[in-house]
Amino acid sequence: MISKRAQNLSPSETLKITARAKELAREGKSIVSLSAGEPDFKTPSHICNAAIEAITNGFHGYTMNTGMPELREAISHKLKRDNRLDYDSGQIVCSNGAKQSIGFTLLATINPGDEVIIPAPYWVSYPEMVKMAEGVPVTVKTDFSNNYKLTAEQLADAITKKTKAIILCSPSNPTGACYTDEELRELADVLADHPDILILSDEIYEYIVFDDHHTSILNAAPELKDRTVIINGFSKGFAMTGWRLGYMAGPKQIADAVAKIQSQETSAPSSISQKAGLAAYTGPMKPIEEMRKAFRERRDFIVAELNSISGVECFTPSGAFYVFPDVQGILGKSTPSGKRLQTTTDLALYLLEEHGVATVPGDAFGEPGGLRLSYAASMSDLQEASKRLKTGISELT
Incomplete structure (x- = not known):
């Protein structure tokens, strides 16, 4: 009944991880999500007002x-x-x-x-x-x-x-x-x-x-x-x-x-x-400049934090709101329960389920040695995520 076209497609891994993070949150687990690729800011007011006016005017x-x-x-x-x-x-x-x-x-x-x-x-x-x-x-x-x-x-x-x-x-x-x-x-x-x-x-x-x-x-x-x-x-x-x-x-x-x-x-x-x-x-571009300034501050923070973790290397990206550190120095280690983290998918699931940090495995992006973290999150969330990452990775042997 299902076409070969549909059968040949793979579901979005980013949406999959985000969905799992939301599921855990609904179960009462504290989750800091660095997986979603969307700004955490509100749409600028002049844009919203234009939409409201369009609705009001029919x-x-x-x-x-x-x-x-x-x-x-x-x-x-x-x-x-x-x-x-x-x-x-x-x-x-x-x-x-x-x-x-x-x-x-x-x-x-x-x-x-x-x-x-x-x-x-x-x-x-x-x-x-x-x-x-x-x-x-x-x-x-x-x-x-x-x-x-x-x-x-x-x-x-x-x-x-x-x-x-x-x-x-x-x-x-x-x-x-x-x-x-x-x-x-x-x-x-x-x-x-x-x-x-x-x-x-x-x-x-x-x-x-x-x-x-x-x-x-x-x-x-x-x-x-x-x-x-x-x-x-x-x-x-x-x-x-x-x-x-x-x-x-x-x-x-x-x-x-x-x-x-x-x-x-x-x-x-x-x-x-x-x-x-x-x-x-x-319209005015000032709100965009303010968002970009906030993103830059967050980028600088998360890059420095990641580079302070043994086994992690992260270059400073010039744009967007993602970092993609190389985590090959971590792969192959084992969790406290004895599970060996052989892939970045294993690592991402461990960080999510054991330490409440949602990331996206590099496997999803065709790079098995990396991990994507979105810093489209508040600075307080990034600080908490950094603490959890450091704790989670330090427990690996």
Whole structure:
């Protein structure tokens, strides 16, 4: 009865760990969750007020399938203002979240058997969405020594005659690493020899960059524009995860194909959310600056705490709100009850069930030596989580 397509998919490990943490909390166990990938801030008031006004004024019907013209114009203006990229509204399709934009773009461009290069560690949904499009995910293992960033040499080695696309994410989920202009230029030089390869650039964390500025691959290599799709949205930078609003911007042919799929699958995103998104891109950015400042303080704290634990190494990420420490120095040790922690999944479950700290195992991201911790949590929660981590790891033998 169940299709092979559904049977071939794996459930989201991040959602799985989060669900287990909530289950334990309902049972009365004290849980500090560092697993969820969403800001702990409230959506800025001017964005909420725009949504309330839309409801009050009765703006709750269907919009155009690709999104309100005003919103797509605002996105076009934002791409020019913040990213120095030129897209007209006809090249933009608004969706129910950046995840949907990625999925529909893959459905619009990938044929059965096409290979899609995905640097690991990767966001858990990338390989599964490629499979859903009947493509073949080709994961490329990157190195902790290079902050888990794909090198030009690794990219060149991964390309075959079947390669159709590559997915890049900067700032990265799960590592927080950001590619520099020079690194993106080196990747672009490899791609220049393969003009049929599509680039999906996931830039959903662009407003959460600490040490420099966000750089799109099209800033480093504007000549790739005719085969690059920019994926973005409002969830992370504006603390709008539950509003479900994202978009793609790319070549008109691809945008039209995505729009066609969307018209049959979901139609446009919520009209109320679109009004909120319009306010986000046309309103003040001060709340975003305040969130970024708080995230930076939390990052500095958690990185220092992790590096003080024997067997743990953690680089300082340049963006997003995750750290991805190397915990290979812990794997192989045993818990007080005698259970050997052979994988990061074993470690994550031990920390959750015995010490009440929810993390996500690197296994879920294609990197068996790492562990993802989200610092989208209050400083008091991070301090408590740090104490529990140190206690839990110190008890291992």
